[in-house]
Amino acid sequence: MSYKAVKLVTRPETDITPACFELVELDIPALEPGQILIKQTHMSLDPAMRGWMSAATDSYIPPVGLGEVMRSSGVGEVVESRNDRFPVGAKVAGMFGWREYLVSSGEGVSIMPQELPAAAILSVLALPGVTAYHGLMEVAKPKAGETLLVSGAAGSVGSLVGQIAKAEGLRVIGVAGSEEKCRWLVEELGFDAAINYKSEDLAQAVKAAAPNGIDIYFENTGGPVQHVAMANMSAFGRIVVCGVIADYNAATPAPGPSWTQIVKKRLSIQGFTMPDHMHRFGDLSQKVGAYLLEGKIKYRTHELKGLESAIEGINLLFTGANEGKLLVRL
Amino acid sequence: MSYKAVKLVTRPETDITPACFELVELDIPALEPGQILIKQTHMSLDPAMRGWMSAATDSYIPPVGLGEVMRSSGVGEVVESRNDRFPVGAKVAGMFGWREYLVSSGEGVSIMPQELPAAAILSVLALPGVTAYHGLMEVAKPKAGETLLVSGAAGSVGSLVGQIAKAEGLRVIGVAGSEEKCRWLVEELGFDAAINYKSEDLAQAVKAAAPNGIDIYFENTGGPVQHVAMANMSAFGRIVVCGVIADYNAATPAPGPSWTQIVKKRLSIQGFTMPDHMHRFGDLSQKVGAYLLEGKIKYRTHELKGLESAIEGINLLFTGANEGKLLVRL
Structure with a gap:
């Protein structure tokens, strides 16, 4: 079985253009022991991506390598599992990248409450x-x-x-x-x-x-x-x-x-x-979750449809044309 | 007996000019109980004076009022005293202003060690x-x-x-x-x-x-x-x-x-x-004094002579022409 992914192939000099990306088809490999297969349902587009795409070595995290799948956070569902911590059907969040499926060891993947909408996870908690x-x-x-x-x-x-x-x-x-x-x-x-x-x-x-x-x-x-x-x-x-x-x-x-x-x-x-503060992600996320539960926080999302829509859609962030947290529904 | 002082009479628009100041002769009043008469021997010229001369109300301390004696720190000698804390002959430092003599209640006036040169006090400790x-x-x-x-x-x-x-x-x-x-x-x-x-x-x-x-x-x-x-x-x-x-x-x-x-x-x-930190002046001054005593700190002074020399001399700070801490020897 194959799935679609988007790789970074050229670094932007100023604006991000479609020429920066390449849409590819990749095969889903058979799972090894300990691995899970995640079907990503919602992918987040964020301003920080502009920094991740540039070669500058003085940024806070390493750039995405040329030829690598573009970096992003997302929410998905475990659809196959050879890892007891992650049952099939679990709602999960993590740095999944611009792709429809992902094979993972579970490292850096968090299980989220089923009742929490993916939009709330990516807009508020993440x-x-x-x-x-x-x-x-x-x-x-x-x-x-x-x-x-x-x-x-x-x-x-x-x-x-x-x-x-x-x-x-x-x-x-x-x-x-x-x-x-x-x-x-x-x-x-x-x-x-x-x-x-x-x-x-x-x-x-x-x-x-x-x-x-x-x-x-x-x-x-x-x-x-x-x-x-x-x-x-x-x-x-x-x-x-x-x-x-x-x-x-x-x-x-x-x-x-x-x-x-x-x-x-x-x-x-x-x-x-x-x-710099990712070790405190869980702790901070809980504090924000408390405001959410108390009804003190509202959010709205701007949803694009389909992986390919990210290629042009990311620029909505830089023109300010998005109305709400920019997401791609896969 | 009279003495010379310099008042601020016009606020500078950009550069400080002699027209900002007026040289006046003032009378030394008779001392009341608790007062001392200080003969200033060394007066400090500092970049902060530019801020004190301007009317802007958002600075960190109030501006010098028009018609008031210009503000400055200095070192001097107590030459008359009706205050037991300050014997005649004591070496003192404080915000004395652009003047040869000053009558003071002693508030804000510190007694300095006799062996410390005025130049070291104004260049390093102050x-x-x-x-x-x-x-x-x-x-x-x-x-x-x-x-x-x-x-x-x-x-x-x-x-x-x-x-x-x-x-x-x-x-x-x-x-x-x-x-x-x-x-x-x-x-x-x-x-x-x-x-x-x-x-x-x-x-x-x-x-x-x-x-x-x-x-x-x-x-x-x-x-x-x-x-x-x-x-x-x-x-x-x-x-x-x-x-x-x-x-x-x-x-x-x-x-x-x-x-x-x-x-x-x-x-x-x-x-x-x-x-903002003047309440810690004594404490901080002691710490710097320790470096001075250990021979870890050197200084040099650029001395002008006579009160009037301050009127033109203050601009040495803004052209960078001074070589060392700018002082006026009175």
């Missing part, structure tokens, strides 16, 4: 959730009553950062790229304010929404928001740099804000990437 | 010393064997940062603005390397001096060094932003480096200003 929780709670260390500004607020990490911050008693202002996203943030997720950076004067809108300054800026996007945030930080403010998606594709990244405010306001700026 | 110690040891938290890059390395703070770092077992690279300063850093202070940013290719020179990357960048100057430092940081590197003197005078401060490296390398950037 990378976005632990990233949002760690970045907000353990890097920024928020205090109730503080004001938080988050960019990419309607994105998978940003929407969770804002909701966790609300649950912790902060005033939350989101920046997003459409009226529809802004409405969703305020009306559905309970953000105190949302700013459409494409149609509003960002500097004016941030000042109006945070007249007493910003205590925490959670950076997901790069681009102009960081300059406005820096200009409006309160003394001893914290900036968490989780991603600068606007700059990942740029051959020459745009300059950042002047450092004068860093001294005047005694700001701290901390970059972090979740893979 | 603001520069505690700033260097706190910024390096408590903000950057260096480990022996790490590589440190410091800008403004021949300046009052930079030269102490480098020497304390050497005493702690780090590899130290300084950036300064003349051959003479670079020679002094390497030959007298024991820096491992020094780079003349005015004559060398900064990017190339930093790469050559720190082939394995920079673990700690101590920022004293702003300007081009921060961009090169950022590009050469090691993973989990720490940047301490102590001052951006090149930007204080600018009407529009230059942009900073792109934030992409902050995520890729998981860098932390921390701004700090010493006045």
